Amino acid sequence: MSDYFEEMGWTPLDDGEAPNHLIQMARFLRDYGMWELLGEDAKLPPPASKNAVETLPEIKIEPSETKQCPVCLKEFEVNDKAKSMPCHHVFHQECILPWLEKTNSCPLCRYELPTDDEEYEMYRKEKKRAVEREKDLEYLHNSMFT
Ligand SMILES: [Zn+2]
Ligand SMILES: [Zn+2]
Known part of the structure; x- marks a missing residue:
């Protein structure tokens, strides 16, 4: 797999560039060793329940914070809409929501939301x-x- 991703030239997204969630997910699967774990016909856990997603706290990005969103690799900007997972990992809302529609766990630490x-x-x-x-x-x- 690694060659494929190297060919893709993985870099943070440019402004205005929409994240390609399938590629993002594939990258996570590889980076966090889930690719091997899942095997060929294994499935990801089901999507997070709507209720769990809706109640995720939205947080405000403070000007002093220079955190990166783990999905799109862009730094958060003040007034960005960000969601905090119960494990305290923070993602752009538009980055984490499509992810949670596919599977219920935090992309970073695999903390699982209810489904x-x-x-x-x-x-x-x-x-x-x-x-x-x-x-x-x-x-x-x-x-x-x-
Ligand atoms: Zn993001
Ligand atoms: Zn997490």
């Missing part, structure tokens, strides 16, 4: 339970052998 997908929510709960069970076992083990 409207029942099956996926069940899978998530099950996954969480499995982790908790493992913790219990560890606790049990430790209390018996220490």
